Amino acid sequence: MTNFAARRTMMVDTQVRPSDVTKFPIIDAMLTIQREDFVPAAKREAAYMGENLDLGEGRVLLEPRTLAKMLDALDISRDEMVVDIGAAMGYSSAVIAHMSEAVVAVEESESLSAEAQDALAEAGVDNVVVHMAPLTEGAPQHGPYDVMIVQGGVEELPLGLQDQIKEGGRVACLFMDGALGEVRVGYKREGEISWRRSFNAGAPVLAGFTREQAFEF
Template identity: 30%
Template structure:
């Protein structure tokens, strides 16, 4: 095994499995996606560090554990269509692609859309479409979705995202009154009008900016 394969194996065992991530498909996806491709060159030596890393433009690539936890909570099937809000550098979308049939990833910053597309291409990902748009409004043209993953903290759950969930689908999103501190929330759509909400505890994400999020990133 090369150094990156070894690093991913160690990440899966030490950062994920030991913390309770048990979904075999999620663990396999985390073991296969080359995270070092999705970090800036200056951060490559810390690619598998147990924490978020800056990718520029005031944004971060999420901690491996948080990506794995989100994927596990979404319970993604092989034929699922997934919406990701906050493409970043493309890493989480690459993991999601290993679990789903199709991934639509949205970012409001064109610079990050271009970066994530380039990184995903380098990683050999073919079933991810990256769009520059207001992620708080979702992607009505592709709705409904089996799963929606939001990689930024919102002051409240955007109604647009809830409406774009299939019945039986799940949405994972950080929600809180603070722009830097939230609770990780999982919402399951039980029917056209009923939703079940679970609180998974405190997290810290960058702000979700948009029409149904924060008005600015400050």
């Protein structure tokens, strides 16, 4: 019988804390939420590895360090509404729910959405709404949001998503340029987002989040 509780503690002690993530709400959430319940059954044994976990359908569960550092940079508070783009089976949303008022988990895959609903209910997380829609559309009907986070690589953030961030709100994205990537946090002021570099990471670029290629003769 695998001791997942011990693996969870080890994940926090060897992947999260050494990455300078020390905020109590993040540590507490990552020690509490059972990551193995938010991955396909065949991948449970790999749930706590320090790398992105392939979920199929071109999607990954971001490595614990990347998610923890994104949350650290966003500094989410208890009274904030968060939209989690590409929530997959709901792990990131469950973690964020632990430190925010409510989370809208946007997922376009029917199977992943259903898995997320089940896993979140099983975990007793009751402040997450799973919203099935194309990731590039988000969930404008529930917004605007204090915070947005994208669970995967992007080359650019669609304007329709930028519009769902409140004035004064913020967003974390993992921008990929070929094989290299960096997480940036954007702050919305007067309708514009200004980006600040946070740390290096990597993940496959989500479908629909690639940059439009300029047409050349």
